[in-house]
Every structure is written in C-alpha cells, then in structure tokens.
Amino acid sequence: MNVLELQHLKKHYATHKAVDDISFSIPKGSIFGLLGPNGAGKTTLLRMITGIFYPDAGNIIFDGRRFDPQNDVQHIGYMPEERGLYKKMKVGEQALYLAQLKGLSRKDAQEKIDYWFNRLGIASWVNKKVEELSKGMQQKVQFISTVMHHPKLLILDEPFSGLDPINSQLIQNEIFDMARNGTTIIFSTHRMEQVEEICDHIVLVNKGRKVLDGPVKQIKQDFKQHLFYISLEQQPNPAQMATHHFTIIQQHDKAYTLKLNEYSQTNDILRHFIHHNIQVNVFREILPTINEVFITQVAQAAQAAV
C-alpha cells in the first residue's frame, strides 16, 4: 500500500516552473530518497507534501485519501534543511511546544520527551537554552521534535548535516528502526553514498521534472554498463586476452576492468579464462553508483537543454 501518491503535481512561480508535472508513489514502510541538484524543485515538492504550499494542479493522496493539510499534518514529521528552533527557549519546553502543536496531550508529550531525550543521550540538556547547544546537539533536538508524535510519514531534508560520524550513525539507526516499525521516510539529500546505504527507492528530479523513479537496486541494474572486474593469478599474454566477448577498459597489473560485448553472456568471460587455464581470483560485476547515475542524468539534461 502506498502512503503517499503524487499525481501530476504542478507548482509555478511568477518566473519559472518549480514543479512541472511530477508523479510518484511511496510504499508504506519504505525509505524513499528524493534526489536532485540545487534548485530542482525538491523543497517546493516537500512543501506541498507538508501542506505549506498548495499545488497549482494535481493531487496528493495521503494514506489512501485526498491529502487534507488541516488534519493530515498531524501524521507528518518534517525536518527542513534549514534547522529552526527558538534560540531563547529551553530545549524541553521547545520540544513540548512542538509536540503539543502536533496534537499530543501535555502528558503524552512529556513522556515522549523523556523517552527520546534518554534514548539519544541528551536528557541532561532538557533545561538548557537552545542557543547554548552545539550545532550537532541542536540537530538531535530537532530530530526528536520531528519524530516525537510518531508520524506515519517522516520527511528528512539533509538529516545528517552537522553531525559527527557517531551521531550520524545513531540517527541513521533510529531511521532504520522507525522504517521497520512502519514509518515511511522521505529522505532528501545530496550525499549519494548515504542514499545507497539507506534508501530502498529513489526519485530523481531535475528542473522541476522527474528524471528517474524506482528501487535503488533496479536503477543500478538499469544503468549498468556491463562492466566487470576480474583479478587473475598470473599475467596473461596479450594473445590470451583477445576475444570477441569483451574489451579491456582498464588494466592494473593482473587486475582488469572489462566490458562485456553485445550478444555475449557473463559466463562467456569466465569460460574464456577457464579455457586458457588462467586462474580467476576475483570476478564481480561493476554496478554504477547512484552518484554516477545522478551525474550522468543531470549532465544529459543539461546537454539536452543546450
């Protein structure tokens, strides 16, 4: 079941189309990456999903029904890229305030605060003012206030910026934990290695349009260049490397990057070396990283525009 479905969303500003006919859906419990270069329309998209903006056209279906910002925002947690907390307010009061606005009773909110502050190891900070906290600390507080009301849909825009590796890992584990418990997560970032590590699905947007959409594994398959890495026991002579099955892209000592030729199968490569009785130590397929896919797609779009 899809928690969120976007159908032909459009949002125009006076000078440009920020979001131009974007559709995709997000299955329940998935961790969904929303990627795109700066100015691609990600923030506008997220603002429409969080009810801050109304789309000019198109529909948002939330949890099976037409999105009703008035009530549905109770079930959404949104952590914008630019963090915002009241500097002069005490951390605990601030969390309480935001939780109450999300519809939690005072008592429930207090329980959640105790739970989360203990869990993230910042219980002793409850009575400190936000301005006294380090950036990473503020980040944790912001994270807590985003997830405290147990949202069905959690939207995190660059959640790891400003966090050290240990705290990054801590937050990442919390994200996985919540996804396991049925929370759907939209994760917007520029850091592609994190996308591969965390996301099940991605959508790539560029210049207000959707460029790519699908499970991470599928996308990597779709964009694979049929490259293989092979490491051999002994150096073959050049004649032994001549075949119509593959071409050599790169050689490094006894290790090669090979490109499988059209009409050949993966096993043809192995068969070739077995035939020459050259021992294969390592053999694996090279799949493109999401980063590579991202760059080629965005570059292509830029070229097309020229």
Add this chain to the structure above:
Amino acid sequence: MNKIWIIIKREYLTRVRKKSFIIVTLLLPVLFVAMFLIPIFVMQAGDDEKVAVVDESKIFEGKLADDGGVHYKFIDARIDTLKNNYQRLGYTGVLHIPAMDVNRPPSVIYYSKGQMNVMLKSNMERRLENVLEDKRMELAGIDKAKLEGIRADVDIVNLAGKEEKKGSAGLAYAIGYGAAFLVYIILLVFGTTVMRGVMEEKMNRVAEVMVSTVKPFQLMMGKIVGIAGVGLTQFLIWLVLIIGLYTLMGLFLSPETMNAAANNGMAGGQNEAAIKAMQQISFVVESANWPLIIACFIFYFLGGYLFYAALFAAVGSLVNEDPNEAQSLTFPITLPVIISIFIMFAAVRNPNGQLAVWGSIIPFSSPVVMMARIPYGVPGTVPYWQLALSVICLIAGFIGTTWMAAKIYRTGILLYGKKVTLKEAVKWLGRKN
C-alpha cells in the same frame, strides 16, 4: 483553534517570563510614584527650620505661626551677637526685622549657614506681608472682615451637553492628550515587538518548521494575540501597582505633609483659592465619564493594535538578514501613526474641527485621534453616530489589514535571500493561496 491557543500561550509566557519584562513592569510604577514622592521628602527634609526672630519694631511678635516644620522663636537679643552664635543655640537661621515705619518697610535680613531655600523664602515673605497688610489696614481704619466681603470672586462653570454635566475643558484636554499619547506609544512599541518576533522566526528558520504544522495565519494571529495579552498584563500590573503604591504612600505620610505638599505645589499663598481649585479638580475628575473613557481606551488600544500589528507582522515577514531593510519597510506603516499624533495635537485643542472628526473616523488615525476627543464628552462633543462609525471602521479596518497581512506573511516568511520591495509584496495580495 486549539493550536492557535498553544501558540498564544507560548508567545505570552516567553515574553512575560523575561527578566526585562519583569523589571520594566515593576520598576516603572515605582519610578512614577518616586517622581511624586521625592519632592515631598526633599521638602520635608528642608522644612525642619528653627528660625530665631529678632523683631525690633515688635509688630510681628506672636503673629508668625509655626507652619509646615518652620518654627519661629522671638528672641529679645542683640542681632550682632545672635547672628554669630545662633547655631550654637540650635537655630537654623536668624530673621532680623529692623525697627520700621509701617508704610516704608526696610529690608528684612535672614542669616543662615547655606543658601536660603526658595520655598522658605516665599513662605516667610508671604507671612510678613500678611502681618504688615493687617497692620496697615488697622492703621487706615479698614475693617478686615468688610474687605473680605467686598472681594469679588467669579467662577465660570461650564455646563456641557444635554444632561448639563459639569465639564472642564482643561481636564478633558489633559485626559485626551494622555490617553491618545498612550495609544500612540502602545501602537509603536507593541507593533514593533510583533515585527521583531516575526523576524526572529524567519531568521531562525523556525517558520518553516512551524508552518508545516500550523497554518501561517494561525502562527501570525497567535503571535499578535499573545503580545496583546502581554500589553494588557503590563498595563493591568501598572494600574494596580500605581494605585497600590499611592495608597501605601498615603498611609506612611501624614495627611499634613500631603496637604503641605499639595499646597506648596500650588501657587504659593492663596490657600483658599488653591483648596478651591483642588476641590474643583476632584469634582471634575469625578464628573468625567470614566467607565466610557476606559471602555473606549481599551477598545481603541486593542483595535488600533490589531490594525497595525498585522501590518507590522507582514513587514517582519519581508525582512531578510539586514535590519536596515526593516527600517525602510516599516516607514510606510509608522508614517500614518506619526501623522495621527499630529492630528491629535489639533484635535485635543479643537475636538470638533474637520480634521479631528475625520481623523477620528478613518481607522489609520482613529485610535489616537478619537481618544483625544472622547474625554470632551459623548454625545456632547462626539455624537453617537461618529463614535459608531469610527468603531465600525476600525473593526473593518483590522479585519482588512489582517487579511492583507496574512497573504503577504505566508509568502514572505518562507522567502529567503531575496530582497522584497513593498510593491512586489502588494502583488501577492492578488494570489489565490
């Protein structure tokens, strides 16, 4: 509704609990009362005068009564010796009245250690003059009682309005001026507070977190109403403290001192006239229609505040990092407030002038100008229709400005890094969402 209440509570509590709020709220009435008290204490301290009088003509003997801490003691001694040792004898000064011809009195000399204080000087002069006048009358064969009977005393009593209530132009002027000025200060001070609050939310980027949870309108109104609550609280505390301190002061200071203070404050001498004036003032103060004035004050304070606070909120949402930007953007809002204070200056002198009447109906200036007119009397000076029209215009006005401000606010608060001109902002009014 519930959310807006939570926002109001936060806006209210965070401000009321600030140290600066507590200090200003508690200190101002104390300062206010101190301004009244200090002259009394100064006077009391200075009043402790023991004056040795050397009266060579014996005209004044027994006729200089002790008064307000000034004690006169007639001493039959040579002035040459007394002026050297009066301090040792425990006097603060020596008054030397040389032998005189009643019709051509010579200079009277007062010996003291430091400068003679002005109050004491005028007090003594008055007393000596009175005694001398009585003496002259006696010599001229004029009966004092008869003379008092001849003196004319004309007092114009102004009966204003249908009910022929006694009114006082002077008092209406004072109340009108004070109330209008107070409204003016409230508009600017609390309007600016709203603007700064909005700017803080925008710059801290709390705005985006907030509007993903509540409607921008709720956020804006919550702030406006919360700060209105802060203002009301402050005034209520001030009112209670000033009345309380004043009462307390009455308990600690003897009624005599209070009277002395009041009398000395009046043009010296004409005690009867002063008392009469005091009575008149208290009579007029009682005659003023206080419930109406207070009700109108609260209405115009709140109405005017709501009218302008929304505009200030809109401006706050347009400001980026640069505080100078705020200054140039607020100018179009502060201008009508400042203009209305000038209209008020005219209105308080001539409450029925064209300028005053229209100024008190148009919502841009009505909170200030109407408060200047109301103490002159409703319906005497301000007919009911004018008051009603003014009230309706102000209500319509603040609904209008709030609607406009909400449109600008919801766009402005999420717009970063871009300088917005008012012209652009006005275009946003035409937007659907």
